[in-house]
Amino acid sequence: MRWLGVWMWVAGCTSSVTPPSPDTDACVPTDTGPGADCGAAGLITVGTGTSAFVPRAAGDPWPLERGSQGLQHVMLSLRVPVDPATLPVPRAALTVSAWRVEDGLAVSTAFTSGWALDPTEGGAQVVGVRVVLPVLDDVLGRQVGFDVRVVPVGSTEPLHGWASGVVDWVPGDTDVVEVP
Numbered sequence: 070m071r072w073l074g075v076w077m078w079v080a081g082c083t084s085s086v087t088p089p090s091p092d093t094d095a096c097v098p099t100d101t102g103p104g105a106d107c108g109a110a111g112l113i114t115v116g117t118g119t120s121a122f123v124p125r126a127a128g129d130p131w132p133l134e135r136g137s138q139g140l141q142h143v144m145l146s147l148r149v150p151v152d153p154a155t156l157p158v159p160r161a162a163l164t165v166s167a168w169r170v171e172d173g174l175a176v177s178t179a180f181t182s183g184w185a186l187d188p189t190e191g192g193a194q195v196v197g198v199r200v201v202l203p204v205l206d207d208v209l210g211r212q213v214g215f216d217v218r219v220v221p222v223g224s225t226e227p228l229h230g231w232a233s234g235v236v237d238w239v240p241g242d243t244d245v246v247e248v249p
Contacts, residue, residue, distance in 0.1 A: 113217055113230025114148035119197045122146040122189070125232065131213060132239040133202070141205060143167075143215075143236065145198040149228060151221050153186040153193045161186050161221040167200055170212035170233050176202050186221065195219070208236040 116124045117132060123146060131143045145165065153159035166179035177200050186193035200215065202208045214233035220226070 112150070113219060113228050115215060115217055115230045115232040116146045116148070117144055118146040119144050122148055122194045122196055125234065128234070130235045130237040131215075133209065133236050134239055136199075136201070140201055140203050142199045142201045143213075145200055145215060145217070147195040147198070147217060147219070147230060148189065148191070149186060149193045149195065149219055149221075150191070151186065151193055151228065153188050156186070156221050156223055158222045159186045159188075159193070160184065161195075161219045163195060163198065164218040164227075165198060165200055166216045167202065168214050168216075169207060170214050174207060176204065176207045176213060202236065209238075211236060 114124070116122050133141050133143060136142050147163075149161070160183055162181055163184045164179065164181040165177075166175070167177040168175050184195045184198070186195065202213070212233055213236045214231065217230040218227040219230075220228070
């Protein structure tokens with residue numbers, strides 16, 4: 070299921086993504102914390118990390134990595150304010166979308182998939198969500214927003230998180246691929 074978003078992109082499926090805005094979404098967090106009308110309860114913390122949650126500070130870039138099939142991606146990790154032990158099954162439906170902040174251009178196909186909610190201090194975490202950003206020129210050095218919605222099993226109310234930042238290569242990666 071984790072590769073559903075990648076498969077949909079490769080298969081040519083498209084999706085229109087409407088970035089959150091004060092006119093369309095009551096909860097629009099900023100890089101420095103929740104924005105207007107965002108309560109602390111139910112807000113997901115969006116960070117990075119492939120094997121552990123890594124928090125982001127304001128101004129931190131989103132680390133762009135080369136994928137094994139020729140594209141590039143950003144890894145998201147989430148802190149979710151829910152105790153997985155209280156759920157019938159410690160899983161959730163996770164929906165992720167990404168867009169360029171300057172003009173709202175969708176830079177990744179929105180996808181929904183099932184994920185395990187791993188217990189952590191203060192709730193649960195989801196680690197290693199790969200968001201493929203297929204067109205390098207659309208994202209490199211630009212501000213990209215990520216919208217995340219999580220619906221735990223047994224609940225109908227989505228939890229919400231949003232973060233943005235400049236996308237840049239991780240140290241050691243470049244935008245030049247050498248072919249032997």
